[in-house]
Amino acid sequence: MKKIKINIDREKFSQEEIGQSMDFSKIISTLPATTKLFYKSPIFYATVFSIATIITVVVLKYTMQTEPPFINPPLKGVNIGYTEYTLPAKADTVLDYQTGSLIYVPKDAFLDKDGNAINENVILKYRELHDPADFFLSGIPMNYDSAGTTYFFESAGMADISAFDSKGNLLFANPKSPIRIGMASPQKDDRYNVYNLDSIARKWKFIAKDTSKYVSATIDTTHKQMDSLKQFSYTPVVKKVVEADTDNLIQKENINNVVEITQSLIVPKKANSGQYHFKISFSKKDFPEMAGYENVLFEVDSSDKEFKSQYASITWENVKLMNGAKENEYVVTFSKGTETHSFNVHPIFESNDYNAALIFYTKKFNNYKNAYLQKIDNEKKEQEKKKLEQKTLNEKRITEMNEASNMQMIWQQRLAAKMQTENIFFRTLQINNFGVWNCDCPATLPQGAKLIADFRDEKGNKLSLDKVYLVEKGKNAVFTYYGSSFNRFQYNPDAENILWAVTEDNKLAIFRSENFKALGKNISSYTFTLTITDKMFTDYKEVKTFLDI
Amino acid sequence: MEIISKYHVTHELIAEERDQIMEACKDPSKFEVLYKKYYQKILLFVYQRVDTKDDALDVTSQVFLKALVNLKRYTFKGVPFSAWLYRIALNELNTMFRHNKIQRALNIDTDCIDEITEEMDILTEEKENELDKLTQSLSALPDNELLMIEMRFFEKRPFREMGDILNMTENNAKVKVYRIIDKLKKSIMSYR
Numbered sequence: 066m067k068k069i070k071i072n073i074d075r076e077k078f079s080q081e082e083i084g085q086s087m088d089f090s091k092i093i094s095t096l097p098a099t100t101k102l103f104y105k106s107p108i109f110y111a112t113v114f115s116i117a118t119i120i121t122v123v124v125l126k127y128t129m130q131t132e133p134p135f136i137n138p139p140l141k142g143v144n145i146g147y148t149e150y151t152l153p154a155k156a157d158t159v160l161d162y163q164t165g166s167l168i169y170v171p172k173d174a175f176l177d178k179d180g181n182a183i184n185e186n187v188i189l190k191y192r193e194l195h196d197p198a199d200f201f202l203s204g205i206p207m208n209y210d211s212a213g214t215t216y217f218f219e220s221a222g223m224a225d226i227s228a229f230d231s232k233g234n235l236l237f238a239n240p241k242s243p244i245r246i247g248m249a250s251p252q253k254d255d256r257y258n259v260y261n262l263d264s265i266a267r268k269w270k271f272i273a274k275d276t277s278k279y280v281s282a283t284i285d286t287t288h289k290q291m292d293s294l295k296q297f298s299y300t301p302v303v304k305k306v307v308e309a310d311t312d313n314l315i316q317k318e319n320i321n322n323v324v325e326i327t328q329s330l331i332v333p334k335k336a337n338s339g340q341y342h343f344k345i346s347f348s349k350k351d352f353p354e355m356a357g358y359e360n361v362l363f364e365v366d367s368s369d370k371e372f373k374s375q376y377a378s379i380t381w382e383n384v385k386l387m388n389g390a391k392e393n394e395y396v397v398t399f400s401k402g403t404e405t406h407s408f409n410v411h412p413i414f415e416s417n418d419y420n421a422a423l424i425f426y427t428k429k430f431n432n433y434k435n436a437y438l439q440k441i442d443n444e445k446k447e448q449e450k451k452k453l454e455q456k457t458l459n460e461k462r463i464t465e466m467n468e469a470s471n472m473q474m475i476w477q478q479r480l481a482a483k484m485q486t487e488n489i490f491f492r493t494l495q496i497n498n499f500g501v502w503n504c505d506c507p508a509t510l511p512q513g514a515k516l517i518a519d520f521r522d523e524k525g526n527k528l529s530l531d532k533v534y535l536v537e538k539g540k541n542a543v544f545t546y547y548g549s550s551f552n553r554f555q556y557n558p559d560a561e562n563i564l565w566a567v568t569e570d571n572k573l574a575i576f577r578s579e580n581f582k583a584l585g586k587n588i589s590s591y592t593f594t595l596t597i598t599d600k601m602f603t604d605y606k607e608v609k610t611f612l613d614i
Numbered sequence: 615m616e617i618i619s620k621y622h623v624t625h626e627l628i629a630e631e632r633d634q635i636m637e638a639c640k641d642p643s644k645f646e647v648l649y650k651k652y653y654q655k656i657l658l659f660v661y662q663r664v665d666t667k668d669d670a671l672d673v674t675s676q677v678f679l680k681a682l683v684n685l686k687r688y689t690f691k692g693v694p695f696s697a698w699l700y701r702i703a704l705n706e707l708n709t710m711f712r713h714n715k716i717q718r719a720l721n722i723d724t725d726c727i728d729e730i731t732e733e734m735d736i737l738t739e740e741k742e743n744e745l746d747k748l749t750q751s752l753s754a755l756p757d758n759e760l761l762m763i764e765m766r767f768f769e770k771r772p773f774r775e776m777g778d779i780l781n782m783t784e785n786n787a788k789v790k791v792y793r794i795i796d797k798l799k800k801s802i803m804s805y806r
Binding site for chain 1 (some may be wrong): 643646654670717
């Protein structure tokens with residue numbers, strides 16, 4: 066006999082898990098060699114084997130030399146610069162960045178390649194990217210694959226951080242002593258998640274839900290609980306655990322549920338010997354409150370004076386049962402030809418059936434009641450468990466805060482002060498490894514118009530472009546279209562758009578928002594005539610001004 | 615003759631998918647578009663029938679690898695490409711179960727119970743008891759019948775799609791499902 070394991074309400078895959086498990090490169094890498102080469106017969110192999118070997122070697126060499134890096138600034142000679150800090154590895158430090166951000170570097174935050182803590186001074190390189198021009202110039206890929214769909218990041222700010230020893234050797238972050246960044250962010254929404262760019266896997270990794278509010282010692286994805294600690298009274302931190310009045314809530318629910326139970330099942334009643342009654346076939350689906358009973362009869366209400374005894378001897382052609390105005394009341398309609406009579410009735414049972422019905426009702430009611438009480442009991446236990454977990458968590462946070470170093474407190478107090486006096490909005494990042502960290506919200510491609518795009522210069526010559534960049538004003542994102550997607554170019558005709566590209570000779574070619582306005586809404590293809598500037602840019606500010614974004 | 619896919623809405627999408635398959639036949643790296651498009655569907659289909667997430671991920675990788683290896687044999691028959699992928703997934707799962715490489719699991723979402731008991735037109739007593747009887751009856755079904763119940767009630771697939779995946783007509787799928795429902799009903803009643 067087959068063995069099947071039964072799972073009830075098992076944990077589902079989250080969208081993030083699906084997105085992260087998707088890895089086409091793994092499929093391709095395990096593909097048998099014969100499948101990769103479709104057209105080549107054995108004869109063909111024999112003929113070209115030696116030539117192919119030579120070509121392969123040459124191509125491999127060429128590829129290894131020319132494959133662009135994952136982070137590839139597209140406009141040669143212009144990039145977003147790093148700020149370099151020299152700081153002691155064995156002491157806590159707070160660093161100021163030009164945007165208003167504050168970086169807290171605890172002691173022992175740096176490890177060498179063998180995992181040893183660094184003792185001497187280190188050089189920390191840091192930069193932030195905040196707008197579409199920054200994203201473009203940095204060359205950091207802004208697309209994110211999740212569950213088979215490619216999204217583009219709408220960003221609330223990125224931080225790029227790395228560290229080196231005095232000899233220029235790359236250092237690694239110590240996860241036991243993480244750097245914390247309070248990043249000043251112009252975007253104040255709470256819809257941005259935290260992602261880290263995995264430059265080896267060449268994809269973004271989802272790290273945590275939004276950390277938009279200022280929180281204390283640890284990165285806190287449930288930051289609401291820490292709001293009460295905004296005033297930062299650190300010595301000692303006031304212990305405050307909010308206790309929900311769960312007992313009262315549960316009691317109320319209990320009462321409501323019992324009321325519902327009694328309403329979902331008719332209460333058996335005995336037949337009244339002085340009243341007419343009859344049996345009617347009815348759909349149990351339409352009247353679930355009577356579905357479990359056998360031999361349900363319907364008795365004419367004593368208040369219904371329309372019923373006449375002679376009706377009992379007529380063979381009616383149609384009988385229809387409907388719910389009455391009140392609970393346990395029904396309306397039955399008899400009809401024959403043009404004659405129709407409706408009466409108020411209620412369900413009853415004759416002696417033995419009544420006893421059986423009563424047993425059924427009692428059993429069922431008790432079962433329901435027990436199940437509900439059990440459910441409520443479980444919920445209460447669950448609530449108590451959660452309460453205890455929350456209490457433990459709060460205790461832990463409070464302990465962490467009390468034990469935190471003075472410099473960390475200074476960092477937190479300065480963030481709080483900046484929030485209050487300079488009205489800066491901060492996002493907190495806990496750095497477990499160096500690289501690019503991003504507060505982002507995945508966005509789909511612009512909607513509204515889709516066309517086949519062709520890109521030409523002002524003389525009508527086709528431009529050879531690897532990619533074009535589209536920015537929709539109001540969205541802090543750069544939508545990058547690669548050559549293969551030029552025939553599926555999407556944009557929002559109702560928005561203010563700017564498009565540009567970098568030509569083969571490293572010049573900026575632009576299609577401005579006023580040009581977009583000339584595009585019809587329902588066109589299927591369009592030739593974009595880009596204006597190429599001869600200006601050679603040397604500074605990112607010049608590029609920002611030129612692009613006007 | 616132009617073939618209209620049963621699920622795709624526009625000619626543009628049909629043409630796009632056919633082009634993608636043809637391109638992937640020439641260059642396997644082009645298969646990535648289809649991989650991304652159907653990865654989640656296949657993963658969830660597999661996960662519905664296995665015990666662990668790791669098993670589901672492993673089988674799903676195998677499904678796409680086999681699809682890519684055998685892409686040349688694929689012929690467009692007017693149904694979405696996904697139907698072909700589901701069939702590969704079923705074959706892969708059956709092979710794994712047969713060789714006891716992974717555990718066959720019956721994964722029930724209690725939200726789906728009401729629908730199935732309603733279809734059977736049986737009175738729902740305490741949910742726990744009902745669930746117990748249902749799981750016993752379901753696990754006693756032959757593989758092909760359990761598959762149809764899973765597809766219809768746990769994955770909410772339309773009969774048309776079930777027909778496409780299982781290579782039968784929509785009507786045939788419907789008739790079979792209701793016969794299995796009758797069988798299940800009798801089985802559940804026998805426990806009372």
